[in-house]
Amino acid sequence: MAKQPMLKFVSVKRDMPVKREAEERSHDFDEIYAEFADQKAKEQAGRCSQCGVPYCQSHCPLHNNIPDWLKLTAEGRLQEAYEISQATNTFPEICGRICPQDRLCEGNCVIEQSGHGTVTIGAVEKYITDSAWERGWVKAIAPHEQRTESVGIIGAGPGGLAAADVLRRAGVQVTIYDRYDRSGGLLTYGIPGFKLEKDVVMRRNAQLEEGGVSFVMNCNVGEDITFAELREKHDAIIVATGVYKSRDLQGPGSGASGIVKAIDFLTASNRAMNFGDSVPEFESGELNAKGKRVVVIGGGDTAMDCVRTSIRQGAESVKCLYRRDRANMPGSQREVQNAEEEGVVFEWLTAPKGFKGDPVSAVVVQKMRLGAPDATGRQSPELIDGSDYDEPADLVIKALGFEPEELPKLWDEDGLEVTRWGTVKAEFTSGRTALPGVYAVGDIVRGASLVVWAIRDGRDCAQAVLDDLAGAGAMAAE
Structure with missing residues (x-):
């Protein structure tokens, strides 16, 4: 009788792939975790308890069939595991690298709670x-038949790419328009290579292009082509631009040189350090942390990317200011640990009050304490009078x-309704907006x-577009 490959969580301890030592990894932009060996992957997959109601699956935005592909991996049926994994996820190798599993699937694992x-x-x-x-199991996109309908997608980030994949597999003609010179959005220019090596993203971009998706790069909608022209050109439009406008800082001295936006800093680093591009702002030192005392303000995953990138660029010191404590920060705790190992110092319960010098020479920091919970249930930070100091x-x-x-305003289209936060108003799951034939995702x-939510939105929206195109075709036939 074959030995049971599952339910080994009692006898086999949790184990992660080997993590490179901080001293080694803090000098390059390579990913910090090694790959599982085949036997180790089988062993760890075999720890799954095969729950009747798998919380890991229900807490995954894509509702990936996690217990199924874990079981297949444990049984050595890896190609079948891949087929199950990619059936619900357009980019499983990307999610496996950058999803905050500690807050989603792994954070809701039943054996973890036991x-x-x-x-x-x-x-x-x-x-x-x-x-x-x-092993060559990832096949090129090859639609069974070509369709005449055309869909234009504005934005080549994860939401737009996921929608393009679904639509192209159905034979629809897809064109993606993006302001950057490489597709991928934040996957390409926002996330550092030590979390997501760029050849992983470029490989997916190439697969889409080889499968017939057309890319129009360096194209700024509203300037190089109008939104109205795109609507005229395509049967449907999917808006997948993401959000790139950085929230700003106020206070005395906030306009000084040397105070930069995270997206500009990360984009320059990815271009220069990962792609080898010539980036004048990086080469001049404007967007380069080398030899500098760096202060990052914020507590989310973008802040973690900035502090860890600064370390790799050769900063003299790196500190992170966050107005709440460690337990209340929005960023991944795993990322905080990685950053601390690499030499980042976190100053909890601190916030900037102002800045000195131009170029900047110090941040005026005020200390905080946590007070009563706000409407979300999180404790609100309160100022401690007389606690200011210069960093x-x-x-x-x-x-x-x-x-x-x-x-x-940018696209000269008043009919594109937005919420009071400025996000596009779109129907839940389908992405339909108030404009006929216009959808929005991510x-x-x-x-x-x-x-992972952008991927989910892109896939759901693409299916809604297919349904609507089929309905329009049926009406035309009548």
């Missing part, structure tokens, strides 16, 4: 799809989150959110 340590879902997911690429700084990076651009609808 004291046995969660299954390492993300690492196994990454291993499955990386193996699929290596020396040569480079200050603002990582306070992102807001949507004013698309109706952060431009949700506000700044996770890559």
Whole structure:
């Protein structure tokens, strides 16, 4: 009788892929986790308890069939595991690397809550799809038939790319328009290589292009082509621009040179350090942390990307100011630990009051304490009078989150309705807007959110577009 490969969480302890030592990894932009070996992947997948009601699956935005592909991995049926994994997820190797599993699937693992340590879902997911690429199981997009309908997608980030994949597999003609010179959006220019190596993203971009998706790069809608022209050209439009407008800082001295936006800093670093592009602002030192005392303001994942990037660029020191404590920060606790190992110092319960010097020479910091909970249930930070001090700084990076651009104004389209937050008003799950044939997905609808939610939105919207195109075709036939 074959030995049972599952339910080993009692006898086998949780184990992660080997993490490179901080001293080694802090000098390069390579990913910090090694790949699971085949036997180790089987062993860790075999820890799954095969729950009747799998919370890991229900807490995954894509509702990935996690217990199924864990079981197949444990049984050595890796190609079948890949097929199950990619059936619900357009980019499983990307989600396996950058999803905050500690807040989603792994954070809701039943065996974790019973004291046995969660299954390492993300690492196994990454291993499955990386193996699929290596062994030639990832096939080019090849529609059974070509359709005449055309869909234009504005934005080549994860939401737009996920929608393009679904539509192209159905034979629809797809064109993606993007302001940058490479597709991928924040996957390409926002997330550092030590979390997501760029060849992983470029490989997916190439797969889409080889499958017939057309890319129009360096194209700024509203300037190089009008929104009205795009609507005239295509049967449907999907708005997937993301949110790139940085929240700003106020206070004395906030306009000084040396105070920069996180997105500008990360984009320059990715271009220069990961792609080898010539970036004048990086080469001049304006967007380069080398030899500088760096202060990053914010507590989300973007702030974690900035502090860890600064370390790799050779900063003299790196400090992160966050107005709440460690337990209340929005960023991944795993990322905080990685940053601390690499030499980042976190100053909890602190906020900037102003800045000295131009170029900046110090941040005026005020200490905080946590008071009564606010409407969300989180304790609100309160100022401690007389606690101000100066934190020396040569480079200050603002990582306070992102807001949507004013698309109706930029695109001269008043009919594109937005919420009071500036996000596009769109129907839940389908992405339909008030404009006929216009849809919206991802952060431009949700506000700044996770890559996995953008993928979910893109897939759902693409299916709605297919349904609507089929309905329009049926009406025309009548």
